[in-house]
Amino acid sequence: MSAVIDDHGHADHAHGPAKGLMRWVLTTNHKDIGTLYLWFAFSMFLLGGSFAMVIRAELFQPGLQIVEPAFFNQMTTMHGLVMVFGAVMPAFVGLANWMIPLMIGAPDMALPRMNNFSFWLLPAAFILLVSTLFTAGGGPNFGWTFYAPLSTTYAPESVTFFIFAIHLMGISSIMGAINVIATILNLRAPGMTLMKMPLFVWTWLITAFLLIAVMPVLAGCVTMMLMDIHFGTSFFSAAGGGDPVLFQHVFWFFGHPEVYIMILPAFGAVSSIIPTFSRKPLFGYTSMVYATASIAFLSFIVWAHHMFVVGIPLVGELFFMYATLLIAVPTGVKVFNWASTMWQGSLTFETPMLFAVAFVILFSIGGFSGLMLAIAPADFQYQDTYFVVAHFHYVLVPGAIFGIFASAYYWLPKWTGHMYDETLGKLHFWLSFVGMNMTFFPMHFVGLAGMPRRIPDYNLQFADFNMVSSIGAFMFGATQLFFLFIVIKTIRGGPPAPAKPWEGAEGLEWSVPSPAPYHTFTTPPEVK
Amino acid sequence: MMRHPHVWMGLLLWSIFSQAQAAWTVNMAPGATEISHAVFDLHMTIFWICVVIGIIVFGAMFWSMMVHRRSTGQVAAKFHESTTVEILWTIVPFLILVAMAVPATATLIKMYDASEPDIDIQVTGYQWKWHYKYLGQDVEFFSNLATPQDQIHNKETKGEHYLLEVDKPLVLPIGAKVRFLVTSADVIHSWWVPAFAVKRDAIPGFVNEAWTRIDKPGIYRGQCAELCGKDHGFMPIVVEVKEKADYEKWLADRKAEALQLKELTSKEWTLDELKERGDKVYHTTCVACHQAEGQGLPPMFPALKGSPIATGPKADHLHRVYFGKPGTAMAAFGKQLSEVDIAAVVTYERNAWGNNKGDMVTPKEVLELKQAESK
Numbered sequence: 001m002s003a004v005i006d007d008h009g010h011a012d013h014a015h016g017p018a019k020g021l022m023r024w025v026l027t028t029n030h031k032d033i034g035t036l037y038l039w040f041a042f043s044m045f046l047l048g049g050s051f052a053m054v055i056r057a058e059l060f061q062p063g064l065q066i067v068e069p070a071f072f073n074q075m076t077t078m079h080g081l082v083m084v085f086g087a088v089m090p091a092f093v094g095l096a097n098w099m100i101p102l103m104i105g106a107p108d109m110a111l112p113r114m115n116n117f118s119f120w121l122l123p124a125a126f127i128l129l130v131s132t133l134f135t136a137g138g139g140p141n142f143g144w145t146f147y148a149p150l151s152t153t154y155a156p157e158s159v160t161f162f163i164f165a166i167h168l169m170g171i172s173s174i175m176g177a178i179n180v181i182a183t184i185l186n187l188r189a190p191g192m193t194l195m196k197m198p199l200f201v202w203t204w205l206i207t208a209f210l211l212i213a214v215m216p217v218l219a220g221c222v223t224m225m226l227m228d229i230h231f232g233t234s235f236f237s238a239a240g241g242g243d244p245v246l247f248q249h250v251f252w253f254f255g256h257p258e259v260y261i262m263i264l265p266a267f268g269a270v271s272s273i274i275p276t277f278s279r280k281p282l283f284g285y286t287s288m289v290y291a292t293a294s295i296a297f298l299s300f301i302v303w304a305h306h307m308f309v310v311g312i313p314l315v316g317e318l319f320f321m322y323a324t325l326l327i328a329v330p331t332g333v334k335v336f337n338w339a340s341t342m343w344q345g346s347l348t349f350e351t352p353m354l355f356a357v358a359f360v361i362l363f364s365i366g367g368f369s370g371l372m373l374a375i376a377p378a379d380f381q382y383q384d385t386y387f388v389v390a391h392f393h394y395v396l397v398p399g400a401i402f403g404i405f406a407s408a409y410y411w412l413p414k415w416t417g418h419m420y421d422e423t424l425g426k427l428h429f430w431l432s433f434v435g436m437n438m439t440f441f442p443m444h445f446v447g448l449a450g451m452p453r454r455i456p457d458y459n460l461q462f463a464d465f466n467m468v469s470s471i472g473a474f475m476f477g478a479t480q481l482f483f484l485f486i487v488i489k490t491i492r493g494g495p496p497a498p499a500k501p502w503e504g505a506e507g508l509e510w511s512v513p514s515p516a517p518y519h520t521f522t523t524p525p526e527v528k
Numbered sequence: 529m530m531r532h533p534h535v536w537m538g539l540l541l542w543s544i545f546s547q548a549q550a551a552w553t554v555n556m557a558p559g560a561t562e563i564s565h566a567v568f569d570l571h572m573t574i575f576w577i578c579v580v581i582g583i584i585v586f587g588a589m590f591w592s593m594m595v596h597r598r599s600t601g602q603v604a605a606k607f608h609e610s611t612t613v614e615i616l617w618t619i620v621p622f623l624i625l626v627a628m629a630v631p632a633t634a635t636l637i638k639m640y641d642a643s644e645p646d647i648d649i650q651v652t653g654y655q656w657k658w659h660y661k662y663l664g665q666d667v668e669f670f671s672n673l674a675t676p677q678d679q680i681h682n683k684e685t686k687g688e689h690y691l692l693e694v695d696k697p698l699v700l701p702i703g704a705k706v707r708f709l710v711t712s713a714d715v716i717h718s719w720w721v722p723a724f725a726v727k728r729d730a731i732p733g734f735v736n737e738a739w740t741r742i743d744k745p746g747i748y749r750g751q752c753a754e755l756c757g758k759d760h761g762f763m764p765i766v767v768e769v770k771e772k773a774d775y776e777k778w779l780a781d782r783k784a785e786a787l788q789l790k791e792l793t794s795k796e797w798t799l800d801e802l803k804e805r806g807d808k809v810y811h812t813t814c815v816a817c818h819q820a821e822g823q824g825l826p827p828m829f830p831a832l833k834g835s836p837i838a839t840g841p842k843a844d845h846l847h848r849v850y851f852g853k854p855g856t857a858m859a860a861f862g863k864q865l866s867e868v869d870i871a872a873v874v875t876y877e878r879n880a881w882g883n884n885k886g887d888m889v890t891p892k893e894v895l896e897l898k899q900a901e902s903k
Binding site: 062065068070137138141243244282283285287314318321322325332335340347365371376381445448449453454456461464 | 681
């Protein structure tokens with residue numbers, strides 16, 4: 001097996017990267033594809049962020065000022081879809097492409113041509129999705145959860161484009177996941193046993209299995225919508241003998257594992273970054289692996305906690321409440337392990353570490369509100385309010401997004417061969433940190449005071465906190481343009497990075513020069 | 529160096545805070561029922577548990593961040609595992625969760641016990657209003673947003689109950705066990721009154737149960753809590769809770785009104801009377817989609833001004849209003865409005881905004897359509 005790959009590697013060495021645009025269109029190189037994914041994710045992050053700016057501008061004051069309710073609903077829907085499927089998921093696939101082969105000592109991903117295809121499906125999918133905003137009836141306006149029958153009988157005509165876009169994204173994710181699994185299970189360097197793999201590799205392996213399990217469910221869900229809309233079936237239409245609640249069961253059977261798909265790789269990255277800057281090995285490696293696997297398993301049996309007010313029977317309600325509470329146990333283990341890793345270390349606070357520590361603390365706050373939401377009777381008051389919006393943004397922004405920022409700063413020297421500007425990096429962190437908390441923390445308050453989510457206008461009692469949230473959001477949004485500047489500056493120059501720029505870092509990725517050569521580990525390294 | 533931006537931000541925030549009216553509610557209200565108090569207690573218990581865990585974990589992290597820094601000359605320890613502490617911090621959180629689950633289960637069982645109600649109210653969600661039916665009492669009505677469009681579009685000062693006020697509130701007595709049978713006529717809505725801790729999705733084809741028993745008279749406000757389309761933010765819920773005797777009187781008045789309405793159907797109406805009534809009906813029921821000047825919001829919500837339906841044969845116009853247009857947002861108003869109101873609004877639409885057809889649809893014609901339909 002490895003001999004075959006060796007030959008291939010040597011053959012490639014002769015010509016290296018192609019020149020011009022076609023290098024990126026035709027590339028099968030994991031580093032190029034990783035770069036494509038990361039740039040795509042960042043551009044979608046800015047696009048989804050600009051939708052959020054429209055939302056926050058409208059909510060800056062009570063009354064309708066900037067957009068009509070119909071367009072407001074398109075903004076909330078597209079913000080969610082673009083951020084989930086366009087920004088967070090592709091960013092993690094980009095990190096996986098770049099780092100997994102480097103971390104396990106593989107020459108490339110196992111299935112390079114499929115890798116190229118799974119990336120190039122994404123721009124097609126998102127052009128299709130975003131183009132619907134310019135159609136006569138407007139784009140999707142039914143929320144990123146697209147509950148039927150609002151998304152079927154009552155949907156704008158562009159819903160068919162939306163369905164096709166989701167199909168493309170699903171195919172892309174499934175292929176990406178197959179590639180990750182094939183790579184990790186087949187291409188590890190000799191001596192790299194499963195229990196020696198960096199946690200980022202572990203969490204991605206588990207994430208990939210989650211993806212393969214649930215993306216087809218999402219595809220089935222949108223296919224049933226397509227049939228209902230165009231082919232006269234009644235899966236989700238009560239009038240035809242169908243069941244609108246079935247939609248929610250199917251959607252959340254995908255949707256709940258999906259939230260772990262968006263956070264597990266961040267867990268993995270942070271589990272590399274905290275030990276590096278604590279100069280101390282990760283505390284409880286084995287328990288981290290088992291905790292990740294437990295979270296993944298539990299994620300399949302908690303979906304109906306998104307549906308506590310739908311009217312499921314008491315026994316069902318109790319089961320999903322207990323199962324959801326259980327998730328706090330392995331999640332707690334992870335947080336305790338990270339804190340213990342820092343304990344009695346020799347800490348420094350470079351930008352990746354700042355983002356990683358903020359990740360642990362703020363993600364935990366999102367976890368706490370998650371625990372509150374798990375209490376079914378209390379959820380009757382929280383469900384579909386801004387408290388939920390605060391909760392999942394605390395999990396996704398300082399969770400997934402800060403995890404991605406931490407990873408970007410941590411590995412930028414390896415990718416570009418230059419050190420980023422530490423002062424600017426820290427400034428980016430502090431502006432993001434303040435902006436993010438100012439945006440999302442007040443949402444807990446307005447939610448508890450009774451403000452429903454997904455409304456374009458609100459009673460005056462919610463006005464003050466909404467204004468604070470909007471100011472925070474503008475600050476957070478503008479700060480991300482600053483991140484773009486930092487990255488471009490790092491690519492174009494800066495102090496040359498050594499092979500291992502962080503003294504406390506461990507792992508194979510630091511054994512190759514910076515920037516990482518176009519082909520690495522054409523001969524597998526020996527892992528002791 | 530980093531202190532200065534913080535100070536600056538603090539000043540900015542403070543100046544915003546001090547100018548604004550005091551509306552800094554940060555917590556849930558305990559509400560007006562036994563159940564809502566139980567829910568509030570659960571909410572506070574789990575909140576304080578989270579606070580304590582947070583103080584311990586974040587405290588340890590902040591201690592590390594301050595003390596275990598390389599700049600203070602710390603040398604990293606080497607330990608990296610301990611089965612004992614791993615088992616400990618698996619079991620202790622588990623026990624805390626069990627302790628939390630017990631009272632939560634007890635409250636949930638109570639919330640689900642909707643048996644033996646004194647009053648049954650059927651709550652039906654429509655895009656974008658609520659319909660209340662007092663089962664067995666022959667009283668039913670729609671409850672529409674009462675906030676004027678001018679307030680929403682910032683042409684008028686917003687009132688205290690901006691977006692939380694309706695034309696006809698749901699009226700309930702204190703002390704009675706009220707069961708809500710919640711359903712929907714179109715998309716999914718969610719009927720939520722925070723003071724009762726009642727939130728139930730209104731789902732087409734399903735009838736969900738919820739119940740409450742309110743201790744204090746008063747006016748309680750809530751909102752639709754499930755995205756239901758364009759005007760999801762504009763379908764509030766207002767419940768007026770009265771003393772038992774006041775409630776009985778109110779109910780008797782409503783029954784008398786229903787009787788009166790039946791008589792109106794057989795009355796001989798003039799064009800102007802119908803137009804005047806239709807104007808009101810249009811501006812509560814139709815205006816959200818078809819807009820104040822009948823211009824609509826094409827292509828989702830077509831214009832009525834000069835439209836082929838509103839200027840064509842009146843039978844077709846009546847038919848469209850009565851039966852709706854399946855597969856679109858145009859609902860079948862035959863089930864929603866009285867014969868008089870349908871006749872009035874169709875007549876109005878045919879004679880407003882330059883549609884000057886000069887003809888009218890009478891309540892009797894609507895009644896004939898209704899009788900033909902039920903055969």
